[in-house]
Amino acid sequence: MSQQQFGLIGLAVMGENLALNVEHQGFSVAVYNRTTEKTDKFMSERAKDKKIQATYSPKELVNSLERPRKILMMVRAGKAVDAVISQLKPLLEPGDILIDGGNSFYEDTARRSQELKSANLEFIGMGVSGGEEGALKGPSLMPGGSEFAYETLEPILTKIAAQVEDGPCVTYLGSGGAGHYVKMVHNGIEYGNMQLIAEAYDVLNHGLGLDNEQLHSCFSAWNATEELNSYLMEITANIFQYIDPESNTPLVDNILDVAEQKGTGRWTVMGALELGVPVPTISAAVNARTMSAFKKERSIVAQALCSTIKKYQVDIQSFIDKLRDALYCAQICSYAEGMELLRAASQVHDYKLNLSEVARIWKGGCIIRAKCLDDIQDAFRQKPDLQNLLLARNFKEAILNKLPVWREVIATAVALDIPIPAFSASLAYFNTYRRDRLPQNLIQAQRDYFGSHTYERIDKPGVFHTEWNLVE
Ligand code: ATR
Secondary structure: OOOEOEEEEOOOHHHHHHHHHHHHOOOOEEEEOOOHHHHHHHHHHOOOOOOEEEOOOHHHHHHOEOOOOEEEEOOOOOHHHHHHHHHHHHHOOOOOEEEEOOOOOHHHHHHHHHHHHHOOOEEEEEEEEOHHHHHHHOOEEEEEEOHHHHHHHHHHHHHHOOEEOOEEOEOOOOOOOHHHHHHHHHHHHHHHHHHHHHHHHHHHHHHOOOOHHHHHHHHHHHHOOOOOOEHHHHHHHHHOOOEEOOOOEEHHHHOOOOOOOOOHHHHHHHHHHHHOOOOHHHHHHHHHHHHHOOHHHHHHHHHHOOOOOOOOOOOHHHHHHHHHHHHHHHHHHHHHHHHHHHHHHHHHHOOOOOHHHHHHHOOOOOOOOEOHHHHHHHHHHHOOOOOOHHHOHHHHHHHHHHHHHHHHHHHHHHHOOOOOHHHHHHHHHHHHHOOOOOOHHHHHHHHHHHHOOOEOOOOOOOOEOOOHHHOO
């Protein structure tokens, strides 16, 4: 039998869809899954009459592939990836390429890169975003690791990726764990944007009294604007129209208000804390999901602490427009925080990330695809060393123009007792970032007072300590 051009391990839905995508782009594929029933089901239901060969052991898979072998692992992140690598390692030959397309932690990817390099194998850690549909029709691909391996894979990856007007949504990002780091931050921004949209929904629904039909119209109208057009906005608008066939009521109203998380948002915040990069909007989003999990406790506390949301009574249409502008400002903060984290990580880990290219490959296929990524791409193209997205001319002008309404929306939501943690964090981020003098002089004084931690002065160089107790 002739040898296949591409191998894939792991036939969960993302793996199946990527195998079909690769085949659809004209490459022959060999697949393997630990549980053979899944392989058989895939072959009989979805891979019939396609250039896809089933294999039933790692050895059979490896032997079925042309050299250098190119094997994409789509297995559960964590121990499974190491288990599959150790099964394959003795079977592979120098120059063969392994790709981990799962949501692996970037430090694991960096470690695996080193380990495989010393075995003369090429390794790529690749973030894949776009969900099931993206995997099938064109995801955003975020590969990092061996640059040589990327060049070999490029003809395949550029074909299977989402296509936008300025190219396929894939590029070589950097060495080691660069690809999974970028995917992690992508997901962090996704957490931020999703939470901001959810808070806007809360204000519209509970504060302004909009029903699902009105919510659908509102989010559709926002999605039709240059500033807010995005995949998340589009699916949000659609959600409000979906009627639950069981209850014949809008499905969204029947869904339990507990948000799950698989960990990439938390990793983003932990990574940011490690590097000393503020990501308050993203962090507020992670905390909001965590608090949502206290459902039982919240139900009791709602009575004990008298939760009642007030209604906004003034000009509703004009407030909706203000909320739209505030959402734009807050979302730009979510992107700005993520981009800052990437810039810092690139320096520390020597990824040499091109942030303009990162924005470009997020323009199609992935969950945070949005029209504003055009401006983000331009901002970093014009100034690769841009200190912060908020300083790019377009964003600076737009945000300063909208600042009064951004502030008013947050003040109003607070007055209505509607919690808007991500909106509030975004404005605090902006206001803190643009303050010349912060109250941290007092923190330094307190630290020196109780712990002799010393402080610096604004009027002369040096490190000082005061015996504060001696003050009368
Ligand atoms: P799902 O998305 O269905 O929850 P998962 O449990 O996350 O799937 O696993 C995704 C893929 O990783 C599956 O193909 C799974 O193989 P099985 O179908 O045999 O469960 C694969 N996988 C998980 N752990 C594995 C391991 N230790 N070795 C090999 N493959 C593994």
